[in-house]
Amino acid sequence: MDDQQGPNEHLRRVEVVARGVFEKSKFSSMPPRAKTKIFQPVPFQGRWELSTFSMDGLDSFARWNVLDSNSSRATVGRSELTCSSIEEIGLSVDPNWEPERHVNVVGWPDAEDARLSLAQALRDKQEFILREAI
Amino acid sequence: MSACVAEDFSVFREPASPARYKPVMRAKQREKTPSQVELEARLEPFVQSVYAALEGAAETGYADKFEIFDVAKLALALPREIPVPDSYVTPTGSLCFDWDEDSKNQLSIVLQSKGRIAYAAYFDGDRMHGSARFGAVLPEDLDLAVKRWSGRSAGAERASSSR
Numbered sequence: 001m002d003d004q005q006g007p008n009e010h011l012r013r014v015e016v017v018a019r020g021v022f023e024k025s026k027f028s029s030m031p032p033r034a035k036t037k038i039f040q041p042v043p044f045q046g047r048w049e050l051s052t053f054s055m056d057g058l059d060s061f062a063r064w065n066v067l068d069s070n071s072s073r074a075t076v077g078r079s080e081l082t083c084s085s086i087e088e089i090g091l092s093v094d095p096n097w098e099p100e101r102h103v104n105v106v107g108w109p110d111a112e113d114a115r116l117s118l119a120q121a122l123r124d125k126q127e128f129i130l131r132e133a134i
Numbered sequence: 135m136s137a138c139v140a141e142d143f144s145v146f147r148e149p150a151s152p153a154r155y156k157p158v159m160r161a162k163q164r165e166k167t168p169s170q171v172e173l174e175a176r177l178e179p180f181v182q183s184v185y186a187a188l189e190g191a192a193e194t195g196y197a198d199k200f201e202i203f204d205v206a207k208l209a210l211a212l213p214r215e216i217p218v219p220d221s222y223v224t225p226t227g228s229l230c231f232d233w234d235e236d237s238k239n240q241l242s243i244v245l246q247s248k249g250r251i252a253y254a255a256y257f258d259g260d261r262m263h264g265s266a267r268f269g270a271v272l273p274e275d276l277d278l279a280v281k282r283w284s285g286r287s288a289g290a291e292r293a294s295s296s297r
Contacts, residue, residue, distance in 0.1 A: 113252035
């Protein structure tokens with residue numbers, strides 16, 4: 001993170017977030033990209049949330065570490081989204097850093113068809129990184 | 135579809151919950167007519183993908199909001215050529231079918247409770263979505279989206295095979 005930032009600056013400014021993909025069935029292979037179901041939000045305390053983690057300021061190794069440490073399963077791929085692409089389709093990011101680097105994507109409508117449509121748009125806007133075999 | 139097949143659609147008419155589908159179909163095996171066999175062959179891949187989705191959601195206790203009869207209705211309303219979708223149970227217990235191998239050309243249909251469906255299509259940034267009560271045929275805008283999706287998929291396949 002930039003040294004010029006204040007102590008809670010990360011809560012306001014997030015640029016890139018990622019979702020971990022833990023099963024091969026959740027990404028298409030040619031080219032590898034996470035599927036739409038990865039981008040479907042879940043209901044939590046009266047709103048719809050898509051759970052992601054901030055990747056800002058991290059190299060690739062550290063990015064895998066963040067996703068691995070927040071899951072009981074091995075991460076086989078990660079799907080990254082820029083916050084500008086999220087905001088472009090009418091959603092927004094809500095960083096709560098609980099746990100560290102956790103960011104919710106919020107602003108989802110209640111209608112299932114509208115949420116589905118936004119998940120499709122996120123699928124197209126992602127950058128997918130397949131983890132190399134260890 | 136032939137009248138004979140439509141009549142034999144009764145094999146799916148028992149509104150079994152998804153959890154009860156397998157035993158019901160096993161019992162029906164003994165009573166099947168030839169046209170039911172044909173119908174079942176057509177629906178088999180679709181139903182298998184639903185089984186996989188239900189197994190995936192088994193621990194959550196979801197998936198009791200729709201009826202297998204609606205799955206059969208939906209499968210029969212779609213063009214024969216459409217590939218088997220990626221099926222899964224959503225966090226709200228609906229059954230979702232995605233055709234999303236190509237991120238620029240996506241189609242999703244969700245079977246909700248009480249015979250309703252929700253759907254969305256994405257064509258390289260061009261989005262459409264809607265919901266409706268589902269009868270024997272697709273809502274008009276979904277029907278158009280399915281045709282557009284199928285046309286683009288066929289075009290992409292032709293382009294890839296000519297390379």
